Amino acid sequence: AAIGPQERDEWMLCFRRALDETIDNEKLREIIWPPVERLALHMQNRE
Template sequence: MTQETITLYEAIGGDDTVKALTRRFYELMDTLPEAARCRAIHPSNLAESEEKLYEYLSGYLGGPSLYIEKRGHPMLRRRHFVAEIGAEERDEWLLCFRRAMDDTIANEKLRDIIWEPVERLAHHMQNKE
């Protein structure tokens, strides 16, 4: 008997869920007063940011490597140096991501699996005290 391995991408619902997650994330960032600092370091139009996060998360979660195919290696920290990301911006980003996951990924265990590396990544992105 062989065991089939599925990716997080497949387990959460694939492309539709990743799109819903990124859409919800940016809706929250754009509307939550408690995410104002994080919102302020983003462009006025969030469409390109949403597209990039969607592409990145698709590959990150084990789906198609859309970001790499289109834009090359993510080099996330380097690409984010244009924005000053302190603890407040980081925590506001994480707040939006957590709520977006809660709103779009039904399985709590899958949300927990995704959360830990995302939280580590957000801390890594901080570039100011």
């Protein structure tokens, strides 16, 4: 499936919301987020 910037950003928004809703520890969220962001950028396969 084609994943462009819009799809990437929408997925990241959903993931961020889920992260905020399920993990109370802010430090843990800060640790988890950068690898998730890198994954999203890696999965983008069109501009």
